[in-house]
Amino acid sequence: MLPDPSSIDQNIGAIRQLLQESLGNRRYQNWFGGTTKLELEGSELTIHVQGPYLVKWIQQQFGDELQRILLQVLGPAAEVRFEVGQEVRLSEIPEASAAEAQPVEALSRTTAQPHVAKKRKRGGRPRPLSDFVTGPSNELAVAAIHQLVHEPDSVAMLYLHSNVGNGKSHLLEATRLQLRKEDPQLKILSLTAEQFTNYFTQALSAKTLPSFRQKFRSADVLLIDDVDFLDGKKGIQDEFLHTLKQFESENRQVVVTSNRHPRLLGRTSEELVSRFVSGLVFRLEKPETETRQEIVRRHAIRQGAKFSEPVVEYIASRFLNNGRDLEGAVNILATWARMEKKTVTVSLAKRLLNRLERDCMKMIRIADIETAICTLFGIEEETLKSKTRKQSVSQPRMLAMYLSRTLTDAPYSEIGEYFGGRNHSTVMSAQKKVSEQLKLQETIRVASETWELKDLIDTLKDRIQAG
Known part of the structure; x- marks a missing residue:
């Protein structure tokens, strides 16, 4: 389906009107008047100008205002790029800015080839799903992507998590490309959780939340990278939760990635976590x-x-x-x-x-292990080192001692001293007990979730080694 020309003209008209209201008629005519052409394709606005000088000036002086207006008119998927006309020459400098701008002689010559200010492709060439190396470490996650693309009614929420560098972002981008290939008409929003946060904050500041919500919640598929960025950000979590509810109620699809299992997002609301775990949750392991x-x-x-x-x-x-x-x-x-x-x-x-x-070899300190344990179990460092023998503290303390012996060269005495002045025999006992629990394939409680001890220790190791 071709874009509706009347809708394109309407959006361009809205952009021009908001620019004129924001900059004033004189500044608007100087920089966006008859010598500057606007073209709109989807959510990408191309600004055609006469010379590279104008590109730099408009970006420096009006870049933030342009982004705000595009967000308001086109939504969070909006992008802007610049193109320079066939003749590269210095544009006449408006009086208001003559004192601030320095003419560049080299730009006054006509060049044989047009100079185009191309939009930089972040992250290099998009890599399709066929380019992703599949093995036992990730085959379930890849299978889930294929199911989401080819049987959309069967997968509403997909949550992929792993340590850094194991392909989460690649899979998310590959999902976007595959969905676009299967159905070019799909409206897909793909961005990071940090970008979602920034768009929401801008909309809140500009009092354009209805427009923000309409653009986000009208998408067919929402792809969010690094959703653990929202951990601890209550206001943003609430907004994201309402977005997920909307998608869920209309059986539309959401794919998110994270460095952690949803149950390990210690400062994320239980309702949001429950939304994550209600779908398909897969871990991408280290490649074999x-x-x-x-x-x-x-x-x-x-x-x-x-x-x-x-x-x-x-x-x-x-x-x-x-x-x-x-x-x-x-x-x-x-x-x-x-x-x-x-x-x-x-x-x-x-x-x-x-x-x-x-x-690539990370030097791990006992303090790194302590931080990971305290974050996972939601306890204070002072409590971990205290004399209390409550199981909610003694179990994490034993794990901390076990990992300290496994991941560092520290002797028993140093580890015992670090964790509350305990003697070396206490550390030896902790190491022996955790080793026995691993052999027996025992489970452990973390908050309201039951974990296999091996899986929990593997997760902790990944987080400690990733820093």
């Missing part, structure tokens, strides 16, 4: 060996590099945490190969990646 090797192969192809299998296996064996570390290693080797026009060998890979490998 075969998946890591395939990530290396595919990224090498994207970089135009050709690595032997021993080199691929070496990279995959050394960088275990996530896909981003693997891609960083490939980037270094591919750059070297292009510059030197030589083949990368295993011995060369070892030498070139030695520093990167050291940088």
Whole structure:
């Protein structure tokens, strides 16, 4: 379906009117009058100007006001870009700004080729679902995406969580591309939770909440990255909750990503958490060996590099945490190969990646473990170190001691001293008890949720190592 020309003209007219009201007639005519053309395609406004000088000036002087007006007229998906006309020349400077602007001689010449101020693509080329390497660590999440795209009535809420670098944002962008491919008419809003917060705050300040809500809640699919950004932000959570309720009542789809399981969002309302867990919740694990090797192969192809299998296996064996570390290693080797026009060998890979490998190793402190434990269980650091033997405190304390022995080189005596001046035998006992609980596959209560102890410890390790 082609856009309605009358709707486009109406929106452009509204943008011009609001600009004129905001800037005053004289400033509006100087900068957005007859020499500046506005074009609208979907939610993207293109501003055609005569020269690069005008681009810079308009961005500096009116950028914030333009964004506010576009948000009001077009909603949170609005974007603005600039294009410079065929003849690149210095525009006549209005009197009001002559004292502030310095003429640039180089811009007064006519150039053979038009200069276009292109909109930068954040995050590089969008990567489709077919480009995502699937393995045992993430196959359930990928299957859920396919189900959401091809059987929309069966999936209303999808929540993907993992440690950083394991493909959450890639999957979210791939979901958008796949949905668009299947149905180009779908209205899809894709943004981060921080952007959602910023749009809401702007709308609140500008008193345009009805417009904000209409634009957000009229979408067919809502894709939100890093939803844990809302943790602790009560007002924004309330707004987001009402948005989810609207989507739920009309059987529309929401996909969110997070670094944590919804039950581990300690400062998020129970009602919002319950909305998350009512849908499909999947964790993307660290990629296993075969998946890591395939990530290396595919990224090498994207970089135009050709690595032997021993080199691929070496990279995959050394960088275990996530896909981003693997891609960083490939980037270094591919750059070297292009510059030197030589083949990368295993011995060369070892030498070139030695520093990167050291940088990827995080030095963990006992204090990092303490912070993760206290955040997860919702207790104060002083309480964790206190003499109390209540199970709600003693269990987290034992876990903290166990992880301190597992993830650091600290001796028993140092760990005991850190956690309230306890002796080394207490730490040894805690380590032994948690190890036995793991062997018996016991469970543990965190707030109102029951967890397998192994899953809980894995989650804690991920959060501690991610910082």
